[in-house]
Amino acid sequence: MIFLIRMAVKNTFRKARRSLITAVTVLVGVTMIIVAWAFLDGLDNSVIRGQIRSDSGHFRIATKGYFAVEEIDELGPLLEDWTPLKEAMKAESEPKLLPRLSFTGELSDGRHGLTARGIGIEPDAYFKAFDLPFSSELKADALKDGVTPLWLGAGLAEPFGVKPGDTLTVLARTRYGNYTADEYTIAGIIQSQNAVIDSMTFFIPLRKAQELLDTGTAVTEVVGYLSRASLTEELPERMGAVLGTHNLEMQTWQQRAAPTLKLNAVRRKLLSVLGGVILLVAATGIANTMVMSCFERIREIGTMRALGFQIEHVVFLFLMEALVIGFLGATVGSIIGSTVIYNLRDGIDICYSSANKCLEGVPGMALVIARRESLERTEGWARSLSLDLRAQWADLETKGEFRYTPPIQVLLAMSAAIDELEIEGGVEARGERYRSNYRILTQG
Amino acid sequence: MKELGFRTYLSPEKQGPIITSFHYLEHPKFDYQDFYERLRARDIVIYSGKVSNARCFRVGNIGRIFAADIEGLLSAMERTLREMGVRT
Numbered sequence: 063m064i065f066l067i068r069m070a071v072k073n074t075f076r077k078a079r080r081s082l083i084t085a086v087t088v089l090v091g092v093t094m095i096i097v098a099w100a101f102l103d104g105l106d107n108s109v110i111r112g113q114i115r116s117d118s119g120h121f122r123i124a125t126k127g128y129f130a131v132e133e134i135d136e137l138g139p140l141l142e143d144w145t146p147l148k149e150a151m152k153a154e155s156e157p158k159l160l161p162r163l164s165f166t167g168e169l170s171d172g173r174h175g176l177t178a179r180g181i182g183i184e185p186d187a188y189f190k191a192f193d194l195p196f197s198s199e200l201k202a203d204a205l206k207d208g209v210t211p212l213w214l215g216a217g218l219a220e221p222f223g224v225k226p227g228d229t230l231t232v233l234a235r236t237r238y239g240n241y242t243a244d245e246y247t248i249a250g251i252i253q254s255q256n257a258v259i260d261s262m263t264f265f266i267p268l269r270k271a272q273e274l275l276d277t278g279t280a281v282t283e284v285v286g287y288l289s290r291a292s293l294t295e296e297l298p299e300r301m302g303a304v305l306g307t308h309n310l311e312m313q314t315w316q317q318r319a320a321p322t323l324k325l326n327a328v329r330r331k332l333l334s335v336l337g338g339v340i341l342l343v344a345a346t347g348i349a350n351t352m353v354m355s356c357f358e359r360i361r362e363i364g365t366m367r368a369l370g371f372q373i374e375h376v377v378f379l380f381l382m383e384a385l386v387i388g389f390l391g392a393t394v395g396s397i398i399g400s401t402v403i404y405n406l407r408d409g410i411d412i413c414y415s416s417a418n419k420c421l422e423g424v425p426g427m428a429l430v431i432a433r434r435e436s437l438e439r440t441e442g443w444a445r446s447l448s449l450d451l452r453a454q455w456a457d458l459e460t461k462g463e464f465r466y467t468p469p470i471q472v473l474l475a476m477s478a479a480i481d482e483l484e485i486e487g488g489v490e491a492r493g494e495r496y497r498s499n500y501r502i503l504t505q506g
Numbered sequence: 507m508k509e510l511g512f513r514t515y516l517s518p519e520k521q522g523p524i525i526t527s528f529h530y531l532e533h534p535k536f537d538y539q540d541f542y543e544r545l546r547a548r549d550i551v552i553y554s555g556k557v558s559n560a561r562c563f564r565v566g567n568i569g570r571i572f573a574a575d576i577e578g579l580l581s582a583m584e585r586t587l588r589e590m591g592v593r594t
Contacts, residue, residue, distance in 0.1 A: 499567035500523035
């Protein structure tokens, strides 16, 4: 048996060039399938991440019927009072609830107007919870008393040519259908990963939105955040009774992402068919090579038979040869495919640093910069009860506290170190001092 | 350091400004342990070794260290080398 396998491997390389060309067809097919598949996975992830992180959270709750009409009506059925919801959710694993008042409004600079999606929010909590980075913003104290801030997507700011500090008028209709308008000062321009936010959304403080639309204390929906995405699955069922009594409905991120995910599922099916065809072509290539080998070796096969080789042995020999070619192509293809994916992934997942180097703090504290999903994935990995970064992060997010005795002295030293850095003139000035130290040291 | 005869472990284009490794002096009277202890007596501690396959010590530039500290270090090194008889 071993003898036959060894012979098959040798046979494969008798016509090395031909075997290699056949293997390359397999290789290209496998590489393409792997890369395309990973691309679709990435697409799924970014859709989900974009929605959860910058728009609709893990779940949304609104008055029954709202989700069906929210994209058609200027204001759907309102949620008059969401405080009972707050009470009811207290028992849950402390989700963060953020009320929103979404409406259709027209942004105008006096000459031009653009229809956009306006959202009234509680700015502090909202911008803390969501991933909505500003490309430019006003300093907190630059906003004078009496003016109302407005934050808008970069794609909306561009056509107006506005920057933070400029004013825009919002035109809308109140819940009773009357036209209404108010002036706002741009406090920040948002550049997120979410096209809907960037190109057609603006935010104003919830209270101002309620005044503008004359809705009293009513909101359109409440967006919820959980400490873990997976908790969302059981939530609608457990919340069923509460939602029922208040005539509310819930939409989870899975439901909201369903259309996009379905589209990708179709793409995936298409890809499977295409991949099947590619592999079929590759397999045909191998078969073709084997047929050629058979014809070339008719005499050889005759000799082997005369020496006592059984037909099964000869067949086995050729099958092994085909397997070697296929295996070679598939292995190298997998390696190339994985390498391509690995290099296409963007950047760093988790990066940590000590507080006692260039920050000039005291040792005993580490600074961690991590992608949220990379950090979330480490749930349950820590082998120590207290040294659990993910658990500590989740607690700081939800409770704002250290899980165990906080390292007060180290934290205060860190705070002092940051003050010193600012006094010195920031990273630039400090770097310059180090460079100057270095010059004196080496040249002196 | 250049003036004192110390060569850097890395060439200038590879060298960052955070911490610098220097080769020991190739001089019969230069004994690293002795150099280290004498500097230490002057309240200066340099960073031994760490580049495992080379005879080196390191000097850091980060932390609350300013031009005057570096100049102090250099003059302390110079006096130490004189004491040791490396420099005349």
